[in-house]
Amino acid sequence: MNDYARVEKAIRFLKDSYLDHPDLRTVAAVAGVSEFYFQRLFSRWAGISPKAMLQLLTAQHAKALLRDSRSVGAQDRDAHLGKWPARTAEQPDCRGYFPFCFPSPSGKIGKIMTRQDEEKTLSELAKEGIDLPQLYERLSWTPTERLVRNYDAATAFEELRKAGQRHRDANRR
């Protein structure tokens, strides 16, 4: 399997299973290479990391649901909040965001806000297509970083679109 085929297979897998939030090891295994090699291969080909691609697909999914005027249901809320109990470096802790920003649905603020209140507030925002942890992560970037990541993502989407077109054309032949 050549590199193109590996990346294409990985993208197809990500598109099919992004709501399950597969980790890097799983996607690399699908592509048949090591995590380290896959990370570099994917980033070089797509212009963004596999993790960033996963985030984009999730965001696109939420936006598509909004476009269809359907609310983000339990399954989608789980996709956004599924890793909530296990707060890791990759899943920024939202607790600190609330004291100065969002009163909880029950009117409590700050440290006394319960996990249920937080999840309810986050899911309300998710209905508007807003992922608060990701929003805060973007705010930690410089304006130049925000711009570069945007155009990287836009370029990657364009590449994906072209790859899809090439794939369809090849199948027709």
Next chain:
Amino acid sequence: MTPTDVEKLLKALHEQTVDFVVIGGAAAVLQGSAYVTNDLDICYSREKANLEKIAKVLAPLNPSLRGAPKDLAFRLDADSLAFGLNFTLSTNLGDLDLLGEVAGLGGYAAVLSFSEEMMLFGMPLRTLTLEGLIRSKKAAGRGKDLRLLPELEILLRIRKTKKP
């Protein structure tokens, strides 16, 4: 449009001291939105000297009217800019929209009053504020504009609470 293309375009405009404000999707991205855009929108001053500077920047980039028939003759110079107002262009560096007026805000002077300076690629450039973005998106009123509003309003709320 790649990040390098955007940098080149902004650098060229900056070096020619073009009076402009970054608006639209790119401005939303700069303010922290998750919106993804593939082009660059700017609002420009319609002073004659500024039109000449814009024409000087864009001339080497082979600008054409986006979506127009390929055989439609188009030459971008200060005069053609003066005759029009809003231009949607394709250039060698990607799609660039030049707006003389922005819905809900008005001409360059009004847009400038709703702008703030940001360091982009090491250059001090002006971009539309969140207040300006919200006002313009409400006025434009298209689906894609209105869908952006909740996020922009959250960003504004965060910014207001963070600043003393």
